[in-house]
Amino acid sequence: MTMLVRATPFHSRVAAANRLNAWVNRNDHTLAAHYGDVNAEAIAPHATAAMADISWRWRVTIEGAGSEEFLTRLLTRNPAKLSPGQAFKALWLSDRGAVRGAGAIARFGRESFQIVATQSDFDWIARGAALFDVRVREIEEGGLAIVGPYAAKIFEAAGFGDPLEALKFRKLFWRGLDITLSRFGEHAGFEVWCKPDDALILWGRLLKAGEPFAMKLAGLHAMDLLDLVAGVPRPERDYEAARDGFATAPTPFELKLESLIDDDHLLFNGRAASLSAPRTRTRVGIELDGDKPAPHAPLLHNGQRAGRTMGSLYSPALQRAIALATVDLSSAKPGTRLTLPDGTAAKVVDLPFLPVPDPIAE
């Protein structure tokens, strides 16, 4: 398999900091897996603050008179409820109710929206948009996320102005740069987006703003771990999103993403099928006995197949390997003892594994 590799706009800075040359690919982008100390990078978002390159996130703008009508059909929540400047998280489903994607949807204006997701689904969205005569354009920008209890202080120190509420965004002309500030992430942090040419300036300024708060650079591994302990599943990494337009799996229910579906939103693609799909599985957290992660492994309950793990990593905070998993409803109760095929003990636990750090503000 050939892989298209793209450097992010921060690549030269990332490369300089990537002492062990630990690289990974995601969404065709070359990213630092870690900057030398996985454990420290994983602890920082819980203890102080961490900064990560998130330019690999897939972003599209959707523009035109029919954009609200299109997104009403596309998304599991009603975009008419968004005012400009607001965002929500939602899913989009195949015709037969399988999860194709999940992301944050922001309303820029009356006829202008943006979708941010961790996996591209350009064909689906572009072809759907064509039915409504709506323009879809992928955006290539630099993006940095700052997460951790001190993220709000860094926001203030950087001079971004009034604090930003969760699921809001703001466009800003900031010390000579056109940037967009957003809070689409789950982890009590914020994101800053800039033009590729301005990326290195942004990198330097944010590092400087973070210095007094012991902010560390975090690689993709630490950011994945942050998602994992927060119990946030991501397509591609944790589950295989539907790619066939008539696929019936994975369902929102088995991924426990039904909270991203509005009951009173009646028009979205795949609704009828997703409502009538069998509800036999759900998503849980799994604590493994030992240090060894077990991604995408079968889970047994009294020797019987009871589910499967999704993404799995070692958590330095919990001192053990953890995983997200989809399991049969009968095996989903916290405390249920499961095993891996090799005999490793596993226990069902509530999500999230760790509480999302509260921002420190005064």
Place this chain on the structure above:
Amino acid sequence: MSQSRDAVVIGGGLNGLVAAIYLAKAGRKVLLLEAEETLGGSCRATTALAGVRASVRSSLLIALDPRLAKDLALQGLKFALRDIPTIALQQDGSSLTLARDVNGTQRALAARSPGDADTYRRLRAEIFTLARAMRPFWCDGASTSPPDTLLSRLRRTDAASLLAGFESDTLKAALAFDSVAPFETGSALALVWRAAQEMCGLQGALALPQGGLPALMEMLAATAQAAGVEVRTRARVAKIIADNVVAGAALESGEEIYCRAVLCSLSRRKTLLDLAPKGSSGFSETQKLARTSAQNGEGSILFLLNAPADFGSANARYILADRLEAFADTAIREHRFPDELQIEAFVPTIADPTLAPPGQHLLSVRVQGLPLMPADGWPALSVKLVERVTAALERHTAHLRARIVGLDVQVPREEEPFSGARLASSYRARIATPVEGLFLCGVAAEPVNAVSGRAGRLAAGIAQAWLAREKRG
């Protein structure tokens, strides 16, 4: 805003009328909307020929649902002809007769080729065994499909390979005519479907109603009126109003009509792509529909003659198709006129002289496999079509040209594309749409493009059950 009704039926052809009547008889308040000035759809009297009451498109029924006559008490329905043999005309002027009497047919075939007689008997036995198994599925609307082993083999087989065992090219081509698209995967099922029609009652084979198809339509229109169906003609529907459930129909005039169920007898593509709200059938389904459009269609010519066309024996259906391979002509894809034509000819006025003015006769011709959008455009090509058909027929009936006193041509129009999957799916699956409360009740809900009225009857039953359930909920 008009008052609310239980159901709106779009299209006043045979299926639309049947659906409306069944719903009205079940006590529903039904409005039937017809875009044209008169009811009847493709079966109404369309020709401008003086003194002729006939549809240019067709003069024969091939699959009329026998239950209609009983359920709708169509006492006036009489058949001028039932059980019409098929005669394949060969290039040398001779002919092969394929009648219901299998022994007679076998003897006739054996005179030319003992092998073909044998193959015919074997194939017919095989097809009828399959047809018997498929019958509840195709004729009664059973929703459980027949044994999968049976279906799965036929779904992968084309009619051409099923017919490959015959020696006679004419025989192959004549049998292929009824499969419509003999080289398409699954077209073997079309032959089985045709056989299943014969088992549903004699008129299922081929029938000429007394007074022609327009008379049947008038009978249905009168029945609809008696049953309390409200009918509006010249009422073309512009949009189907729906959110996740159907709410009504908007006319081209701008008028909005509210109702709880809509039964549409137009094509699947027209209904779901043009009339239903954008994207309401699902993104993938919409794209699939946009891709699957037919490239060829059927043209028809109605000749008015001053003496009956004489093909050698009266009251038969004649097929002129020389080679099976001609059905696979690439001309269609290139938007060209095909080199060889597949023609069906029938003289309805021998059995029912009332269809034409006294002393005159009709010759009703259907031509398969014509391009929908020929490069030269149809107005110019229809002259060529008439010339080619006349020349081909004249080889088998003397003085045809001299006897023609008038003619009417119907150029091909877009129809539901052939699909093996469609033949193998249930009525319920074809009638239901992704929009709740919207049902297809026309040819789109039939296994093949034939006017049987079953789609209308079964769609009415499904809509009625849905209306009853929704009321409770």
